[in-house]
Amino acid sequence: MHTGRLVLTPEDAFYVPADIAALLARLRDIDFIGAHILPENEADYLLGERFMQLVTFMGCSPYIQLKPTEDNQPFCHLKIDGPYTDPVFLAGKNSNAPNCKACRKRIPQWEALIRAWSKQPKRYRATCPHCGNLQNPATYNWRQAAGTGRFFLFVENIFPQEAQPSKALLKALQGDDDKAWCYFYIQDD
Ligand SMILES: [Zn+2]
Structure with a gap:
């Protein structure tokens, strides 16, 4: 069962970070992301050693699957979506x-x-x-239940409201830009 995702994106729906490689390097530096899941797929990353500190989970001791399983169950990982030329709208059954x-x-x-x-x-x-x-x-x-943007980071397999990005993570996403980041949740049908 696939529950949905936490979506991270700049607050300004028309903005794309100028240097996406530098953004990903910052996320590796704080151990939010780790290696590519498959070397040939540049959009998908394993989450890093400090993922559980950089995102606050609601509820007590959640069980989060962070590695691929042998039977191909959905698991928590990072997926890059975009950049798009124009903003796109993302919604789910929670919107x-x-x-x-x-x-x-x-x-x-x-x-x-x-x-x-x-x-x-x-x-x-x-x-x-x-x-x-x-x-x-x-x-x-959209009260964090839909959103628009040109560049998204998906934390896959997160249920709406299950996990919130920490201030440290939002700061690392922003870097030296004057554009703050925000987040919302998409629940699949
Ligand atoms: Zn009005």
Whole structure:
């Protein structure tokens, strides 16, 4: 059974770190990631020795499978997704209506809005039916149950809210950039 993933991405949905190799080197330095799972696949990494310190698990003594199993069960690892030319929207069965930035009320018919947004993500503005605020849906508050971005790190096989990135991890992701990172959860169908 595959439960879903923790997604790490810059808060600014239009931003991609300039030096992704340097970002991955920082994650190796703090032992958040280890070696590639398979030498021929550059997108997938084993999690490192300090993964369990850099992510805070809710609940007591979780059992986290960090190594591939002989019977090919899903296990916790890091997957790189992107960079994409334009922001993409990620959602799962845990996602629901986002909140307007101005009045904080829920935006109805958000699936149709996102379809329209994805055709011109930079320029598209949606009108809030409650307060008339014009907002790019990339900046909606999805309450960590969906999100947009051009570059993602997936921590695979994490259940929504099961694990939160520590401040130290978010700082390492940001490096010397002025763009902070955020996170959300996607639960597979
Ligand atoms: Zn509003």
